Amino acid sequence: MQALDRLRIVMINTSDSGNIGAAARAMKTMGVSQLVLVQPKEHPTAKATARAAGAADLLYNARVVETLDEAIGDCQLVFGTSARLRTIPWPLINPREAASRVTNEPEGADIAILFGREDSGLNNEELRRCHLHICIPGNDAYSVLNVAAAIQVICYEMRMAALERAGAEEAQPNPDGLRDWDQPLVSSEETERLLRHFEEVLLDIDFFDPSNPKQLLTRLRRFFLRTRMDKLEMNLLRGILSTVQKRIRRESGSQP
């Protein structure tokens, strides 16, 4: 997707190469592929390759540079990630808003997101190079995400926004989770037939609450309507009900 292709993840002075590998994996699972490393402590390493798992190609293709200018000089929009409040406030948004901005950027814009050191994040000079700061709203008691985990969250939001904009199925509401169901769901008429069948069986087995038969039926109705059965499930239930009826009628000596 276009919005993800023009996105560049910039990791500055990363000291644990395992985090670079984990970042590559986080990026690739979300469809983001441009990784730029500014003065990594070590690169490439076997540790990074192991943590990258199926995303080792992103490590091989990573651009390694000496300065932030080389990393972002050609970008039209630069985000910095920061957990801390600085003395001069900078425009501060959450990852979802950042993703909305990225998908709405004019065509041709290159976009960088900066991630700082494991122990101290981005320094003030780096933060001042950014148009906007992104803050993942964390727990007041402990809000410091691992750098690769932060990259995972932000790339996830970028992907969700890109999927939504592309009208992709995965990003559309699907509250019941039934979108890709393999069976057609039952119609109102079929539900009514099932309920009548159920009521027959309940009569056959003398199950009615003598004080209030209607409430039982209403509860059953509510259950079956809420569950949204498919036709196969309905046929299964109808089969069970019929079998119960046959069995009971045979035992009581009546005709099937």
Added chain:
Amino acid sequence: MQALDRLRIVMINTSDSGNIGAAARAMKTMGVSQLVLVQPKEHPTAKATARAAGAADLLYNARVVETLDEAIGDCQLVFGTSARLRTIPWPLINPREAASRVTNEPEGADIAILFGREDSGLNNEELRRCHLHICIPGNDAYSVLNVAAAIQVICYEMRMAALERAGAEEAQPNPDGLRDWDQPLVSSEETERLLRHFEEVLLDIDFFDPSNPKQLLTRLRRFFLRTRMDKLEMNLLRGILSTVQKRIRRESGSQP
């Protein structure tokens, strides 16, 4: 937050204890604290504690059990995470929809989210214990998130939904990122005064485009309106404009 307190992360047969530590950190940064380990390969380990960073308390408090029943027996709602499609489809939703369900659960409900093995995820028997399956919509070319990274994304969505429901500031729209700005923004009247001042200076320095003076002013106006200056920035600009005027008028011999 209540919705996060009743949430339980269940990791099944985790083989790399580093992932347990990373999961603890992911959870704590998002305000989720209940971790249950079903037959972890090793626990506790120094590796896990190192990866947990400031979330080692979650490791100490983690409940270690032998069976899935012990982990989820008392839960009213159980989610499973799965990257793969199974032969029988199960209700399948994305993390955002799962979070919306969790925040809307009736009070008192305990909720579990199951995460499977690093190499093979949850098995079919475990997946069949779940009310709903959660799928993080990943890259078709490579969609296998690290288990701790998946926990980070899902806990992040749970936190965003809980913050939204609580009406918390961090989850409210803040498209310009100016919510916590330290200076009041300029009024329309102040902007007009600044623009008139700017126009004066442009006249003083003979900068007007002789063919189309209005277009230049319109572009300047559009720029300053788009930027949404604060009062301090405006005063700074007014000061610069005044200084330029004084300097020019002195040099051209006119009175200040």
